Amino acid sequence: MTVLRDIPRPGVALITINRPDKLNSIDPATDLLLREAWAWAEQADDVRCIVLTGTKKSFCAGGDIAQLLPDLRRRNEINADDGTFCGLTRVYPTRKPILAAVNGLAFGGGLELALASDIRIASANAKFGLPEVQVGVLAGAGGATRLPRFIAPAVAAEMLLTGEAIDADTALRAGLISRVVLPEQLMDIAFRIATRIAANAPLAIVRTLELIRKSRSLSLADSLDMERASLQYLLASADAKEGIAAFSEKRIPAFTGH
Numbered sequence: 001m002t003v004l005r006d007i008p009r010p011g012v013a014l015i016t017i018n019r020p021d022k023l024n025s026i027d028p029a030t031d032l033l034l035r036e037a038w039a040w041a042e043q044a045d046d047v048r049c050i051v052l053t054g055t056k057k058s059f060c061a062g063g064d065i066a067q068l069l070p071d072l073r074r075r076n077e078i079n080a081d082d083g084t085f086c087g088l089t090r091v092y093p094t095r096k097p098i099l100a101a102v103n104g105l106a107f108g109g110g111l112e113l114a115l116a117s118d119i120r121i122a123s124a125n126a127k128f129g130l131p132e133v134q135v136g137v138l139a140g141a142g143g144a145t146r147l148p149r150f151i152a153p154a155v156a157a158e159m160l161l162t163g164e165a166i167d168a169d170t171a172l173r174a175g176l177i178s179r180v181v182l183p184e185q186l187m188d189i190a191f192r193i194a195t196r197i198a199a200n201a202p203l204a205i206v207r208t209l210e211l212i213r214k215s216r217s218l219s220l221a222d223s224l225d226m227e228r229a230s231l232q233y234l235l236a237s238a239d240a241k242e243g244i245a246a247f248s249e250k251r252i253p254a255f256t257g258h
Contacts, residue, residue: 001033054102060107099194102177103122111143128171148160
């Protein structure tokens with residue numbers, strides 16, 4: 001199976017790209033399995049956060065050029081391309097936070113999957129690159145669009161136009177990832193972050209994440225309006241009442257998502 005899925009911690013789903021002999025590159029079958037994995041995690045009532053990672057020394061080396069590009073060309077010819085990669089890079093397939101635990105190479109579509117995730121952490125041996133221009137195409141699954149929005153435009157332009165990779169420390173300084181950890185600690189820290197997210201009020205997480213995702217394309221005024229409306233909605237929720245009561249009574253809140 002080229003995509004593994006599990007619930008290793010309460011409230012946390014783990015989706016693992018598993019083609020280590022191909023550096024976890026994406027062929028059409030793996031693309032389809034990832035789409036199915038997002039649907040599985042979204043529909044699972046006991047999942048509140050999703051961790052995405054790869055196997056061995058690669059997070060994802062991008063598309064399997066020999067298989068994926070011919071398939072993409074065929075879909076273009078019949079107008080069957082939905083504009084997304086692995087069901088993630090155009091329209092979010094889940095309302096739940098996605099944490100990319102980058103365990104090694106994140107090239108091409110692999111970096112685009114990480115860019116489409118909400119949180120990115122990386123092991124010290126991780127590398128990030130968008131080498132598409134070196135084979136005559138561009139980072140067309142969100143890379144050329146998202147990277148200049150997430151990091152300094154000059155750094156993004158250098159990566160996109162040279163196709164050269166950066167290491168984890170450079171990615172951290174650029175703001176591409178939130179932390180660098182030892183390889184053997186990566187998954188423990190990823191699960192710790194995801195578990196902390198999963199313990200929070202589900203409605204508050206959904207509304208906060210929606211604001212994070214949408215505010216990039218909204219004006220400040222519109223974002224502030226959305227923020228205020230979400231706050232008013234949450235103040236009337238049972239979870240907010242429970243959270244405030246639990247804080248006053250110095251106990252752990254029992255959130256229900258209502």
